[in-house]
Amino acid sequence: MNLIEIIKEPWPWYVSGPLIGLTVPILLIFGNKAFGISSSLRHICAMCIPANISFFKYDWKKESWNLFFVFGIFLGGIIATVFLSNPNAIEINSKLTTELATYGITDNSGLMPVQLFSWESLLTLRGFIMIVVGGFLVGFGTRYAGGCTSGHAIMGISNLQWPSLVATICFMIGGFVMANLILPYILSL
């Protein structure tokens, strides 16, 4: 197997996890930037619709590095898909596919289930909750918590900040409750 074929395979956790962790020192050394992604959403608000809200009245241009960073993530998504795409279908735990089949989710060929995340699905109640309500909770929750997985779970815990540990534990509790207790009802809609 040549190198490009190996790169096209899904990358194992012990390669991808450390690469993500290395973002922390790289951003610090490149310019004293603390790794964090959800701040970009706040900067977009400050840039587009500040509406005289004090939380959005600050010099977002000073933080514009963060917008370049997330635009890069978007470009990375394109590059990985166009040039480095895995030719095989994603491997999923059979317990999950069996459960999803009971909700009529049977097309598991992509990284995202197309029956949940598509423009057609957006017009259904289930799709609307998954796409719009879910997104709202992500944006509202991260800002309320003062950061997301990158800012708290990775950057904050790396810097031994106990509030970040509290936030991370709450992320996980919220996720466990939603995935196991509430999401089955949404998926049944």
Next chain:
Amino acid sequence: MKISNLKYMLVGIVFGIVFVKAEIISWYRIQEMFRLQSFFMYGVIGSAVAVGMLSVFLIKKFKVKTIQGEEIKIEPKTFSKGQIYGGLLFGFGWAITGACPGPLFAQIGTGVTVIAVTLVSAIAGTWVYGYFKDNLPH
């Protein structure tokens, strides 16, 4: 626009490629994590934190400077109840969408264009938080 910001875009590009190639942006991986059906995401987050922690420790110990020669400073995080309430709400959203904010940008890049709606909704959520901030318990 400062040309020096382009280096952050390059870091973002590498980061986005890792996100896609490790399938971290997959809704299925997040479901498996919260259903304890796979070790994968725990391995990713755990090893990322381990490398991050070691890096910050070494930066502090050897007083590593930025490439501009500045002293590296990391703002401490202050505790508020928001980390509990907001954390739980974000956890709900994470399990529904299968994405935290970073993966949203990468998912759009992979061609799942409807996630642009999720992103706009997340921006709206951030805006609504800013609007009601002073009325929420912190």
